[in-house]
Amino acid sequence: MKGIIFQGRPVADAQTFALLPAYLQDFLRAQNGVVAYFGGLHIRGCCQTPAWHNLGAAWNGEQAFWKLYRRVQPTDIPFAQDCVGNQFLLRGDAVLFLDTETGEVADLEVDFKHFLFGIEKFPLDALGMEPLRTFQHQGGVLAPGQLLSVYPPVCIQSATQEPTLKPLPGLERLAYLAAFYAQIKDLPDGQRLQFAPKA
Structure with a gap:
């Protein structure tokens, strides 16, 4: 992987590690999670700290994704995320994509090995x-533990407003996304919205 800005320390959460499939254990044994592509990809590790890197908390903690998003199952492993906080989940051997604004889940039709191969290539x-590329061209830099806030949210069409991009602590960004999803999850497509600006 290129553009590595963080690597996790050796595995410190044996309980979570023992629940993982062998191929993910092998990856985390070699490097216990990583932030690569200058913040474009974060693969979580089995650790207690830092909190934003903690796979066990993301999977089974108070703010676990399956507790917040109706289409995520308790057995789905939220092993990674992109620069804005969308999640990559393992369901069996399949990698799924969770859009954290809308709660939509899509099967990427790849396994973990081919997921890594695909991101290496493209x-x-x-x-x-x-x-992230736009943010970088504006002179911005994401630090480890940060995610990129996009406002207005990507799922909302705005003919007049250019998206505002800014870095936020990752856990704060994820909390905002979950709260946003909770407010819109039962609205029909095309619903007009009016809400106060947030992160």
Whole structure:
């Protein structure tokens, strides 16, 4: 992987590690999670700290994705995320994509090995890195533990407003996305919205 800005320390959460499939254990044994592509991809590790890197908390903690998003199952492993906080989940051997604004889940039709192969070959497309590339061209830099806030949210069409991009602490960004999803999840497509600007 290129553009590595963070590597996790050796595995420190044996309980979570023991629940993982062998191929993910092998990856985390070699490097216990990583932030690569200058923040374009974050693969979580089995650790206690830093909190934003903690796979066990993302999977089974108070703010676990399956507790917040109706289409995520308790057995789905939220092993990674992109630069804006969308999640990559393992369901069996399949890699799924969770859009954290809308709660939509899509099967990427690849396994973990081919997911890594795809992002190595086509990182910009595979990771949806256009917002990060724009942010970088504006002189911005994402630090480890940060995610990129996009306002207005991507799922809302705005004919007049250019998206505003800014870095936020990752856990704060994920909390905002979950709260946004909770407010719109039962609205029909095309519903007009009016809401106060947030992160």
